[in-house]
Amino acid sequence: MKKYDPSKTEKKWQEAWKKAGIYNTPDQIEAKKNQYILTEFPYPSGNLHIGHWYAFSIPDIYVRWLRMQGRYNVLYPIGFDAFGLPAENAAIKYGKSPKAWTRSNVEYMTKQLETMGATFDWSRVIDTTDPKYYHWTQWLFLQLFKQGLVYRAKALANWCPSCKTILANEQVIQGHCDRCNTEVVQKEVEQWMFKITDFADDLIDELEYLDWPKPTKTAQENWIGRSRGAKIKFKVKDTDKEIEVFTTRPETIFGATYLVVAPEHRLLKQLESKIENKAEVQEYIDKTLAKTERDRISEAGVEKTGVRLEGLKVVNPLSNKEIPVWIADYVLGSYGTGAIMAVPGHDERDFEFATKFKLEIKSVIKSPTGELPYLGGGELENSGPYNDLSAGEAISEIIKILEKNNQGRATTIYRLRDWSISRQRYWGVPIPMVRCEACARLDPSGQGYQPIDEENLPVELPDLEDFKPSDDGQPPLARAGDWLKVKCPKCGGTAERETDTMDTFVDSSWYFLRYLDPQNDQRFAEENRIKNWLPVDLYIGGAEHNTMHLLYSRFITKALQTAGLLSFSEPFTRRLNHGIILGPDNQKMSKSRGNVIDPDEVVIEHGADAVRMFLAFMGPYAQGGPWSKTGINGISRFIKRVWTLAHTLSSQTNPVSLQTLHQTIRAVGEDIGELAFNTVVSELMKALNVFEEQGVAQSEFEKYLKLLAPLAPHLTEEIWQTVLGHKNSIHLENWPDYDPDIAKVNSIRLILQVNGRVRDSIPVAPGVSQIEAERIAQESEKLSPYLKDKKIIRVIFVPDKLINLVVG
């Protein structure tokens, strides 16, 4: 027997499989159901890390198992999400172009990915920086534009001073840039926006139908942040102006003892002449606006500040009571209407503020303890005609009367903001718009922006010598010379191209469509293929995409459905989040900590099969966990033992091994189906222990080998073909069936309990009757001391499990 050498063997089979093209997926196979298994495509950072192995080789176990079912035509594609800032930064550092840097990384990582022995369909690989791909990213932009889902807005935007670009709200993590961690500042910029808020309700409501992890659904729901309530207008006394507030508790309106507007509220300017303490107010406004949003938040909870607007009163539309108006930074200009009716009796923040500034605090909901603020529900009090109504009744009554008098209406607001997709950077998809001065003069509202004709796509990204961002926020493409000049698609005059590029999340929001038809230059994907494959059956990825990528992809899908281009509204039927592999010290892997595990080194030492199996064995896939340098030894041993066993097969069937095999077929199939890969490995180990002890015949071992094939594709192929002499790949074999009769256990241990405590266990044949079990229990010597002089009050019998004698 030769020693098993993974490095040689694995390479040999990887080349053989590639040559035979056994994983290239046909569009449709008669009598087979299509299954689309997708994993989030990687960013070509330069090197594969162990997390990539976790993300791609573990789903491959499931994919290989699905393929072996024989009923499915399985698509498992791979590609690269290759636009983005790191390429620019690296290019600056190494003096290369972003394109060259990206290309060489893609090539290198492709080689590394091949060492996994995964069943990727390499004929469908995509690269978002390829003009053949981003042609359709631009086309997608134009479809949204046609639908009115794209607009330009000059608004305060999140600006990263280090990346020198705008960020979407989703890309700001606790006030910092999600890429470089620099503190984000607010800057007024003109930007292209996608109207994701148009779909806010669908994005929440349709979560219900998805087979997704609950945390992911909750995260999306919270991110969209739907609040049902009412907008209510308060008249400003002695003026024709009104201040509109948003509240989720309109039933507390009689408890509104003052009103607060945000310091950035635009009505303040219009009411300026009425304000008596102008200087003081202006000072407060200036102070607030000078703070970054982060400062304002970090001071939260410390102490509330605010200034009363002297000379201003507003009138409560229902009680007609006149109440004072304040400005305070605890009310935000960017949420709701930027103004609130303060109900200190029933809101913690209002209560704190009212206490500090000695404002009236009034109870309008009967509190069980009488303590304020009272946040719960109940019957109304001190509320004129609404007294004694329940909160629910009061809400509808109050909204009815407000609507009748045109003083308010039921409203739902969202935390979700529209998606800003403009980036002032070079390495991204050019936005397919032009700005035409002539058209701008004719129609100033449209600012002269015209979409590029679809037949003129793609707008290729020009090669730039100097692609660095400039400090003033001018995009690098503004220096692109001739590239800028273009004929206006509308009037034919001279126009200039848009110089912003798109957020890379746009690239990745539709890539699952392109895998179906990556070479098509007539359409983003051929209609039949879409019908055959979509939606994606299982989408596997990291929890960090819970509120960004997943939300954006859902939005794009809904937008394309509205345009009649897709017939479904949710892209991913089932979602699985995988965990993160930590360093051996249980910390996130990082160069500075020196705890990074290089998968290439582990593959050289133990082989790809061992890495795959060990990652599967570590624990639940959703959990991740620390990498153990010695733990993988156990898997290497297992592989060697399987190899040895393959050379020492017994000439005849052993009944114990046969039974174990059938039990293992059942267990492994069930566990892979539930994506519980860790217990799959232990089941296979248990079976191996039995086979070694009892001996196993070739026919049984071959079935066992098929169970192992999804986890250790190279080892099993080598044994299947080289050792056992089969001519075809084991990976084209069908998954073995088990015989329930053989798998059935023929002896169980009956547990004997007295008063719920285990006192003995006796091997018996399955199906033992209660009467028989009672007799066995009575006869047990170990039980007798506990039964002596006691009366049996009750007998609990769980068939084939236990008998419990309750004595007193």
Place this chain on the structure above:
RNA sequence: GCCGGGGUGGCGAAAUGGUAAACGCAGUUGACUUAAAAUCAACCGCCUAAUAGGCUUGCGGGUUCGAGUCCCGCCCCCGGUACCA
């Protein structure tokens, strides 16, 4: 604060309300070897008066014949989010 997830041997972990710690790692002892590695075998939660018994799944209660698992109240760790009206 709020929303999610988690807390089981030295470590990774397993366990439809039914023998807690399966399967591994690490460790100890032994066999083989001139020796080491590899391999194989045995042991491997804690306590004790030790052929046996008791205790043990973050803490405190509860439901149940029986709780790691269900319920109530806490503590700690991780992730997300935040004066969101």
